[in-house]
Structures are given as C-alpha cells and as structure tokens.
Amino acid sequence: MAYPGYPPSGYPAFPGYPPTGQESVYPPAGQYTYPAAPGGYPPAGGGSFPAAPPSTGYPEAGGYPAPGGYPAPGGFPGAPQAGGMPSYPGGPGYGVPPTGPGFGGYPQPPAQSYAGGGPAQIPGYPGGQAPSPMPGPPAAMVQYTQGTIQAAPNFDAGRDAEILRKAMKGIGTDEKAIIDVVSNRSNDQRQKIKAAFKTMYGKDLIKDLKSELSGNVEELILALFMPRTYYDAWSLRHAMKGAGTQERVLIEILCTRTNQEIREIVNCYKSEFGRDIEQDIRADTSGHFERLLVSMCQGNRDENQTVDYQKAQEDAQRLYQAGEGKLGTDESCFNMVLASRSFPQLRATAEAYSRIANRDLASSIDREFSGNVERGLKAILQCAFDRPAFFAERLYYAMKGAGTDDSTLIRIIVTRSEIDLVQIKQKFAEMYQKTLATMIASDTSGDYRRLLLAIVGQ
Template sequence: MAFRGTVKPYGAFNANDDANALQKAMKGLGTDEDTIMKLLTARSNVQRQQIKAAYKTLFGKDLVDHLKSELGGKFESLIVGLMTAPIAYDAELLRHAIKGAGTDEKVLIEILASRTPDQVKEIIATYKNMYDHDLEHDVTGDTGGHFRRMLVILLQASRQQGVQEGTIESDAKALFAAGEQKFGTDEEQFITILGNRSAAHLQRVFAAYMKLSGFEIEESIQRETSGSLEKILLAVVKCARSVPAYFAECLYHSMKGAGTDDETLIRIMVTRSEVDMLDIRKEFRRMFATSLHAMIKGDTAGDYRKCLLLLCGGED
C-alpha cells in the first residue's frame, strides 16, 4: 500500500542533532516557534519518540514538559499531540472524553468508529497500562442504552473479516425489516449488523439495501434513530464507506460556521497526518468545493495556523 500521509520519516535523521536544535530554540529569552514546528512536522512519530529520549539523555529534562513551559494555547496542544505516540494519544483522548463532568461523546464515536480492530485492541491494552483501568468498564459506566451497546460492540474489536457472500441479502433485508418496514425500530439489528461486519461486507450490504428499499442506509438511520445512537451508527456507516471521507467531513464541520472546534481540528490533524491525510485532502476538495488548506488558512491564526498548514502539507 502506498504511503498516504503528509508527514514522513526524515531521511537524514539524527536524534541528538534534533534534540540540540530544539533545546537551542527554547533557550534564553523568547522561543523560536518556527524551528520547533518545522522540525517536528518533518519527523515521523517514531522519530519524535527518539528525539524525546535523546533530549532526556542530553539535558536531563523531559522534552514535552519543556515544550509545555515554552508554548501556550492551541499551538501547545497541537505540538504535545504530535509528541505523543499514536496509540497512547488515542487512549489519552478517550480518558479525557470519559473523565470529568459529562462525556465527550464525539471523541468516543470518532475514535471507536474509525480505528481498525487491531488498533482498538492496542488502545485497550495501552489504556489499561496508562490508567490501570478497564476502558470498557469506564465507557459503560459513563454511557447508556443502545449507544452504550454499540460502543461495547466496537470495543470487542471482533469484526468479521472479508465479505460473507451468503449473508449480504439477508443482512440488507434484516436492516430493512428492523427500520423502514415496521412501526418503531429494532435498534438491536442495526447495532449487530453495523457493529460486526467488515467494511467490505457492509459496502455490499448498503448497495443491496438501496436496491431493496430505495433508500441510502444513512437516510434510514436518520429517520429511525436519534441522538447519540444515530451519531454513532452514521459514523460507522461513513467509515465503512470511506474513512478519509468521514474525516474530511469531521474537519469541515469543525471549521464551518461561527467559531472553530479546535479540539476536533487538532485531534484529526495529529492522528491522520501519517495515515491518510492526502486522501482526506482529496475527499475534502471533492465534497466541499474548497481545499482543506484554504479552510484552515481562513479559520485559524498565528503559529497554530502555520503548524496546521505544515501538517496539511499543501494546497489542492
């Protein structure tokens, strides 16, 4: 598979040189933010972890703590996100989403709907390691009803592999019977099928469903469900169709209208920069008649904007 991120490993990498450059950028009066962002966005996450280790060895200081003391606001959040290993970053985001007053359902939905089963298993193990807590236990303690049931299925990370030719039609019929065809909705059917089948299988089911019912599955979900359950089912459907298109849409909504949802913007730019940012940009351009680059430029400011644009990696 071709590499689809905008941030790549740096060819002439030397962790000690980079640690020295960062220390110099933070020494004395004033901070050289430009050097910090240009260097860190031109290194892969694995390389950043090596810089962190080299920094500790050379200067006896924790690099992330030092960065936090020199930077502030959204720019700081962005840089700290880049300095965190991907799975640990997901675990941390989920922890913050659950802990404290109210639950940030948007974060739970976005991460659990878009990560692969293997990634979900790693997140669960890392979460346990970091917080000595069971992620499923924390999630179920903080959510309820059908929404909780769907989260639990996604946390099982046991989606079938491949396409089950024999069950495409019956899955489509079951979804139709659970929603459009009856008075009231059998949410359990939606949860079971959307939570347990592979993306490739679901794509075929959605096509069969359209033929059978005359509706896109998204339309039926919007009509038949509401609230958190509707949001998570739609996210799962969108990710089954195209993860980059799902993230393009999330990014668009984080910047559209009054005020910017910076937490979402930071989260997606950090987590997808080495995964599929090129595809997200392509989908963004296709879906919204503007480029991701242009929208970030018009919606953010200062070092924060500069750093986001470096992660975006160019104009389409």
C-alpha cells in the first residue's frame, strides 16, 4: 500500500530540496555498547569497532565492563552500593532484560513470573514472565548498533553519476547497474552523486530515475535518494496530508527517534513544507493521542543514562495510582512519565511497577488505554527495552498475511539501513524463526526484491 500521491509529481517538488545541513548524524550518539562475552569485541561478523573500549562503567552509560566483570570496583554511578545492583527486571541483584519478540537482548535463564505475572500485551513478550536474576554479568551485552549499508571506500561521485547516466540512456534501462550503485553507497554519498549528475549533464537525476522506473522499485529508489531527515519529515507530512491520517506512521517516527533527530525533523518540516508540525498534529489527531504526539515532537526526552532508582520507585507508584490503583485513568500521568524519562530510567520504572502492581507495565497500559494512544505508549516502552525488536515487529506485520504494506517495508528498510538494520535482522530471526531476507523474497518480486535484498545484505 503506497501513500496517496507518492511520490509527489515532479519530485523533488518542494523548494530547496535537498535541505541544506538538515541531515542527521547516524548512528545516534550513545547507541554504542559492547559485548561482555569472553570473545571480546568486535563480535563475529559485527564489523569494526574503535581501537579501545569506552571508559569503564555501567553498560547503560555506554561503558565497557571493568576487568573482572561488574559491578565495577566502587560500583556504578547512581547505583546503590549495598545489596548489589537493582534488578533489570526480576528481583534483587543484577537481572537481565526480557528476551523474545518485543523485548530482548540478553540470554534468558529459566523464566520466572513477575510478581503475580499478568500476561504482557506487547506482541511476543513472554506471556506473564520475566527472567530471574542472574549473578554477575550476562553472557552478552546489547550489541553495537550497525547498519547494513556503509560508506563505499574509494568513492567517486562523478564515476557513479556516469554509470547511472549510461544505465538510463537510450532504449531500455539497466536496472542492475542502478541497483548496484544505490545499494552500496551511503546516503551522504548518494547526495554527492545527485549533485555530480546535475553538474556533469545539466539534468536532474531524480527526474531521470522517475522517467525510467515505476511502482515499488521507483518508490524505494527515490526514498534512498532523499536525505534522511527530509525522508522522515516527508513521511510525516504525507501521513497527515489529505483525507485520513496514517497514525501508525506518526507513532513509528515520533516515538522512536532521538531528541536530535526529532528536532531536525521539526526544523526540516518547517523549512521544506512551510508548515508547523505541531499544528498539523493538532489538526489531524485528538485527545490523549494528540497530547502524546505533541510531547514527542518537542524532542526533550531526558537522555541522561544514569538511573535514579528512587525516582523510578516514585514514578512506578505514581503510575499505579493513576491507573490500576483507582477507578478510571489519569492519562496525563502516563504521558508525563513515558514522554519525558530516559529509556534506562523507564526500564527501572517498569521493574519497580511490576513489584507494586503485581502486573507488568505493558499489561496495565493495555488495560487502561485503547487505540492509537495505547499503541504509542507501548511503542515507547518497547523501544526503551529493545528498539530493533520494535522495528522487526513492524516489518513482520507489514508482510504477514495477504498483501504487503510496501510503504512501511520501504520506510523502515531505508531509514534503518545505516543505523541498526543488522540488529533488526538478528532480532527478526529470533522472534519469528525465519530470516528477514526470506520473508522479503517471498513477499516481493523483480527489481524491487533485488534492491530490498541488496540493502538488507543478502
């Protein structure tokens, strides 16, 4: 299913495209953590890492475990010194986060229910179960995030422009040559190819590609040539443009991006489309969902990686009193906590909540909310535990069953290709016992299939 009117006639149809200086820096700062396994780093097949690990510290601060494992001598910043590390979640001692579809990352010992063990509602989360505490470090830390597309070495924009010109010149189109170039260049390199093409031939590469391609392969290639920030802004605009609103697109982008990415998207939306994104959100959504999205587009989530366990306990109690502990729901309390707390802080809050409420937080959100605001809050909670799993799930349901949601498939593959698509692929295989490439191959065909598989690294 494509967006109405996608791609815009005569793309680029918006003045000043591509935006100058709007491109995000990927991958986002603070996304790098290293495995604690005896094999050290980099993990097999994991690509290159910096020559030396970051400073010693608690993994959530981006550090590498101290020699001899952790807790490091003297403990971790902000962690209680007596009684060991609060669990993550599961009880006293350093625990491990949940694994399986929707959450995951660390190996899971024999499952132990949350206090009372109400079934979790985020799809695929082990029903009503959380892992038991594990003494010492887990066998593997959350992996270094990595894209399947890297900047090509020995890059020559003029040479690539010449290859593309030759592929489109005359009768017929050499789609293979086009695929070979666009799937093996970073987004920044594609912008340079586009500029070189216009300099060398006095023609607009995007218009030439549009005249030679059609259907899903056209949509995919045009998405690859959009600067990253512009593509997110463009996707949001088209999710709200015209009749109807694609709320899941709004959730997917606004609830998963970093503060820096959101601020750049908001600025790009204004400069490229001459519109205020907050006003568009207010015009197209309503109620508690509208308030959640407005909160998200501020780009002001706390990004401090140090966990305040006292605040986590207080927030958990506040959430309980706003939902399970009263008749009715104080939606603004859930909005405040989930929209403003850092992801490590939300994990600690979720763990504390399970002890207080005798139920996990995801299950309570299901009981207290419905519709788009429920989906938005659960997306935030899921990303706090495992962002790649969120995108793996979105990809799965874009292809599951009859038909394919091609716009979602294209958007996620393109936007995550230089950030964490390697981890999304790994999580997809864990969650659904089949590879992402296998499912793409069975759901697509022709040049569209070949380009998607080239991007995911097959």
